[in-house]
Amino acid sequence: MVGAVNINSVTKKFAADDGSEITALNGIDLKVRAGEFISLIGPSGCGKSTLLRLIAGLSKPTEGTLFIDESEIKGTSYERGLVFQNAMLFPWLNIYDNIAFGLKARKVYRSSKDRVKSFISMVSLDGFEKSFPHQLSGGMIQRAGLARVLINDPKVLLLDEPLGALDAFTRMNLQDELIRIWKKEKMTMILVTHDVDEAVYLSDRIVVMTPRPAKIEKIIDVNLSYPRARSGSEFLYLRTQILKILNYAGKTEEPGYYI
Template identity: 40%
Template sequence: MKIDIEKICKSYDGPGKTQRQVIKDISFSINPGDFVIILGESGCGKTTLLNMLAGLENPTCGRILVDGSPIAGIHPSRSILFQQPALIPWLSVKENVAYGCKIRKDTQDLEYRVNQFIEIMGLTGAADAKPSQLSLGMAQRVCLARALVGHPQVLLLDEPFASLDTFTQAHIQEELVNLWMSESFTAVFVTHDIDEAIRLGNKIVVLAGSPAGISDIFDIDLPYPRNQHDPGIKALRTDILNRFKIAYSVKRRLADEI
């Protein structure tokens, strides 16, 4: 599934009758099987961009094409994972994982698929547990299983591991990369964490400015699992940080001039 983002912008209603532009003139393409990171500082518009890719929001101008056709709302081929695990409290882990597929009547081999993803995510012992009995990391694993059980072609992830401790984060990041390799979906992952971006992505799209535009796109052709002490990784990290410093100093200068 190829995604082409063509000159999109997004404005929200501001106070009174004003409009506030959040995203301006963003264009890039996502190839099937890419692991794309949307990296930018807090509040720059990353979630807004992801929501437009999900079909939860419409661009104010420009268009997003999926295999050549404009996105028209949400679609099961594009699954989304949010920052906070949102599970149905009265359903078991197994039932939560199956829920979306059941609603869509995508029930062929469902029990097999549910059990398969529960096992992959290391949740077999907790299959009958209720969400209140799970740790945050386990709950996010359930959400990941639920997002993947319908075999989406695109997985959209909005800072899904931001509230997890460092150890759980490292484990689940590794699991995600393994799943991405074995299931061959396209991933679009939003984060403000440079190290997470470098660990996961094969393409990093850096957003900067206000309204946000693309400041850089980095292609990363380095094998997984990635080692932060690898000279290539260190150089890339420095490069990305420098771009942020430049973008930040331009922002400060513009603010000082106003």
């Protein structure tokens, strides 16, 4: 199995509009095992998406190195697929052509075109091949976006809040879809999310990050079998522990008087 990610002492700095320097990530060390499902969670603006973009090769670290297996990341590659919150399908292409786009760009469509139909079926879009993005629901668009990335057989699938804009029921259905695809394809998945329940439901491990400049606060193992019961005691315990780390757990106080 391939797709191990090694992040070694990575720091990322940006220049602000006033000329000052902003440190988004500060000395991040993380090893992701091949075939593992990892979630990155932390306060808004702490650098989770920045870290994902570094792994994707869309940005370069100011300091440190990132590797996929034995290869240092120095640019983008179809072996690292990235799915955004907005699936960003091409509106002028139908679903079939959107999913086939990566094969055509890599000039392997003629030898691999049978795969398009299989990936359409994988994400349950049979019968919608000739539909255009504006004719589909948000959940269907996200499934098409997943298929467009997955058809390239990435070693690592990077997910930048891909379910964040969906309604609760569609989101839960697609969480199950992600688990099914992950188990079938046996690829490494790294998810950025603000949803603690989503992180516990999906992940092998949860990486909790501090406010900017981000460091890793804690890595939590999720030793729960699939499918996971969202209302189970162990699930709720992990959820509470993460909220405590993020200082969002709140507290219950005894009243000062009784009636």
